[in-house]
Amino acid sequence: MVDKNEVAIVKLVGGRMREARELCKLTVYEAADRLGIPKPLLEKLEVGFDVPSLPLKWVRQASRVYDVSLDYLFGYSDDWEVAEETKQGREIGAWIHQQQSNLFSRWAVRQLQLERQVEAMTKAVGVLPDEIEAIVEALNTFRGMNPDFDKLPAGSMLQHRIKRANEKAQAARRALIRHPVPACK
CATH class of the missing domain: 1.10.260.40 (lambda repressor-like DNA-binding domains)
Structure with missing residues (x-):
């Protein structure tokens, strides 16, 4: 039985x-x-x-x-x-794991913030080349309508500054093309 x-x-x-x-x-x-x-x-x-x-x-x-x-x-x-030592070791291991998880969470939040900042800057910088090209075009039209423009005080300095801004905008455009920033998920 x-x-x-x-x-x-x-x-x-x-x-x-x-x-x-x-x-x-x-x-x-x-x-x-x-x-x-x-x-x-x-x-x-x-x-x-x-x-x-x-x-x-x-x-x-x-x-x-x-x-x-x-x-x-x-x-x-x-x-x-x-053994008590083994138990304490596991408790310490669990604590370390928890701290590491918290740290990774904070890193993930910070990384997401940085990605959003980069994305916003990319959008802002992305529109500058077109706007500066429009300014160059408007300046050229203005010069064509005003042949004495170069003789005006600060006329050549304005042209020089706009030319430099256009060069920097084109460099920014190339950089954005070369190093695209993926959208945040």
């Missing part, structure tokens, strides 16, 4: 062994190899199916292989850590 209490214990220990194996990110095949038992038997142990009893030597071996406490495997504790 099968003792229901013993079956419940086998199922509990088997389930905890599965959880511990998954915590270690081991496949059933890898775990069976490390435990020194056949894969089909480990699968049966983990679900508590068709297993009349669970030898204590396998439970002890699982505790070593998975680096978990026996109290955890037997269900006396939900804390699976073997």
Whole structure:
């Protein structure tokens, strides 16, 4: 006759062994190899199916292989850590991971801000060449209508400044073509 209490214990220990194996990110095949038992038997142990009893030597071996406490495997504790140093190490690791996630989040927000700034500057700079070309064209039309324009005070300086602005605008246009800024998503 099968003792229901013993079956419940086998199922509990088997389930905890599965959880511990998954915590270690081991496949059933890898775990069976490390435990020194056949894969089909480990699968049966983990679900508590068709297993009349669970030898204590396998439970002890699982505790070593998975680096978990026996109290955890037997269900006396939900804390699976073997040693306090290991627990503290994992807590520190979790804290570092949280800090790193926070830092990455802040970096992502800042990067998005910078991308938006670059996009806005690109749009602003992108319209300047056309506007400066329109000014050059208007100046040329004005010069054609006023032949004495070059003799006016500051006329040649105005032409020089507009010519330099046009050159800079063309350089900006080439730079934008050479290094396009993708739109923010």
